[in-house]
Amino acid sequence: MCEGRVDVIQGVNEETLKHCPWCGLEVRRIVSRATFKIAGAITKDGAGKKGFTTFRRAEKGIWEKTDGEGPDVLSGTKDDIAAVDAEKAPPKKVIDLDSSDSD
Numbered sequence: 001m002c003e004g005r006v007d008v009i010q011g012v013n014e015e016t017l018k019h020c021p022w023c024g025l026e027v028r029r030i031v032s033r034a035t036f037k038i039a040g041a042i043t044k045d046g047a048g049k050k051g052f053t054t055f056r057r058a059e060k061g062i063w064e065k066t067d068g069e070g071p072d073v074l075s076g077t078k079d080d081i082a083a084v085d086a087e088k089a090p091p092k093k094v095i096d097l098d099s100s101d102s103d
């Protein structure tokens, strides 16, 4: 009901929101691209020694580890990739409940 999308900031450990706080319809979480800075100016090359795992994008939805002790490869599911693509796409037209279209 909210133009197909609402933005809610949640902590990574918070339970995923199941329903839209405004209209109450069921929602699914899409993790947005976020930028953040690691305190202490860790260089990319030093990140592994500080306990971080770094990845480089190998292809769409596939990320290969470059440093650290995390998994060798991260891969998104088809749904994840579709969700990211949907986020990049311009918003779909607003559903007009008063419209008398019957398709």
Ligand SMILES: [Zn+2]
Pocket (backbone or CB within 6 Å): 001, 002, 006, 020, 021, 022, 023, 024, 025
């Ligand atoms: Zn809503």
